[in-house]
Amino acid sequence: MIVPPPPHDRKSGRLPRFKLFSPILAGATLKERLIGCIGALIGICVTGLVCGFVFGDDPQLPLIVAPIGASAVLLFAVPASPLAQPWSIIGGNTISALIGVSVTYIVADQMLAIGLAVALAILAMSLTRSLHPPGGAAALTAVIGGAAVARSGFWFPFIPVAINSLILVGLGMVFHRLARRQYPHRPGVAPVNTHATADPPPALRVGFNSEDIDSAIARLNETLDVSREDIDALLREVELQALIRQRGELTCADIMSRDVVTVPGDTTPDHARYLLLKHDIRTLPVLDENEKLQGTVGLRELAGKEPGSKLPISAAATARPSDPAIGLLPRLTDGATHAVVILDDDGKVVGIISQTDLLATLAKSLSHNGLSEIMQGNGQGI
Template identity: 35%
Template sequence: MLSDHLRPWLNALRPAPQAVNTRERLRVVLGAALGLLLAGGLSHALMPASLPWLVAPLGASAVLVFGVPASPLAQPWAVVGGNTVSALVGIACLRWLPLPPFAIAAVAVALAIGLMFLLRCLHPPGGAASLLMVLSATQDWHFAFEPVALNSLLLVLAGMAYNSLTGRRYPHAQQAAVMPAGAQVAPPRFGEAELDAVLVRYNQVLDVPRDDLADLLHEAELLSYRNRLGGLRCRDIMSSPVITAEFGTPLAEAWALLQQHRIKALPVVDRVQRITGIVTRADFMRAAEADRRDGLAGRLQSLLKPSPGTHSTKPEVVGQIMSRQVRVASADRPIAELVPLFSATGHHHIPIVGEQARLVGILTQSDLVKALSHGP
């Protein structure tokens, strides 16, 4: 009975597996060695011989700067600010608090953590820097800048150079990544507001930058879709044949097709079935000035009614109201890659093209739901 309660507790103490290959481990080890060599060597050359040329907390800082350079706790301001501010707090507590040494140590570390939170430079080795000032009975304010601040600055500079040369972004911006103009990247199902709300609810220091967390969740979501949908391609679930229109199709005829087949869009094709646009119910509403709520039915009816004579002041055919920018997908494209488009961008239908970019089908939200419900 005791073992049933003890086993889960013992299992919780087991170290978590690290998904880091040998090459990355060697990169971190070599970086820490070079970073400390640079920081220690230059500090030794620049500082008076009477001062220590390297402080112990810098070893822990090196683990963060080279081991987890994306971490908010490892960024330049966190390293330099956290170590320096904490050292100043330790010196201040030692000089001004009339308490036993063990009490001063506890207060100094606690105050250092609070100040690092306030100044947005939380850095775990900062707690060690504060404690070091107390244990070494250091009361000289200058010590917080030489060697603590100098050591930290040199380590950060080494981290910038080494991480960049070895393919790691450092400093790592701690905000959502800005996508280049024109980039065709499917967004995740959750938005910025949802992610922020979850982080607020989590209410703990997260040792992962926000943009990396979003990317990881997005990749995990796509992998989940791939696993559920298996090897399904667009051609496997698309609707075919497709109800289409041409540029010169009268608006009344196109509207009748939408109503008759209970669909939301008509791909517009040329004579060889290549996509030239798409017309949706929204396009009809826009042409009928749906933003004016009075008399919408009448305006729609007027739009659909052909104008007498050879000249008209309103649209008459599909080509005049269709959307020319159409997102399409190839018949061989994996279904999993299109899921975020439907879930996050408002797409209800994506035309599917085959050889020579000719229309072969259309993929709708209904098709996707059926595929997901029958997935493995």
């Protein structure tokens, strides 16, 4: 077989260098691929063993269908893909197999039947939001699967296709949890206005918005294997990382307040309210008996609390002293978080950064950079 040469790099005019194990998908490192291989090995083997135990040695019933192998590729190699989510795997395979079986009963010509089965499977999966590429193979298998599939009839989409899919998805959930990977994938959450007003949230008042994303996708004229919500989250993370690269020289340790007012977990709401008003602050870190952070409390949580009631503790936003201070920007502008608690490696409070602290830092940084640019410009003009 003759392998065509790779295309030239338009900018440099040079051929791109081929790298062994170079990922074709973002984030697909060699480590991630090896984890995916192990997951597929376990998933397919256990699915076959379970189905063999349930179905026995009945030669008239397929033990495991071939499309499940393709489902395993998506489930374990690209678990964040919308095409690899539980409903896509279970619904896509089952619905497509049902379409395939139905077509065999209606269309006598096999060549026409195989085309209709795959085409209608794509349409059905699209309408049910269960698009799954192996579903096309499931529909095809239902048409040309041979005597065993033909004898199964309308049972084939459920036994073994749905059973195979259910077992594989269950194993995938357990495997990804043990591997500390997120599955099912939860799409990124767009910023929201927490004040119940008509204004857009602060993060959406400048920069790109949802309409810009829709326009860019429409202009590309491509169907992307990533959800719109994930595109939004990725672009916002890119913006943050670029900002950290440009202005990330200051760390949390540089700007944090070190004399932190804290309260123990058994403090009364009245005393917590007194400290907040006395020190004119909006957030109090709450410590447990080991002096470690338990959460935070503010005037919002204390509103309406009766004397003698239990202290209402909320989850705390935290960071490390060595983290870039500019990296706190998304949390301190989400409309709900007023301060980030800085913890050491032992989980003890060493500082706190409020919205005011970060705003003052940004103002100084912008002022300093502006002055530097003016001085550089004057120097160049002399």
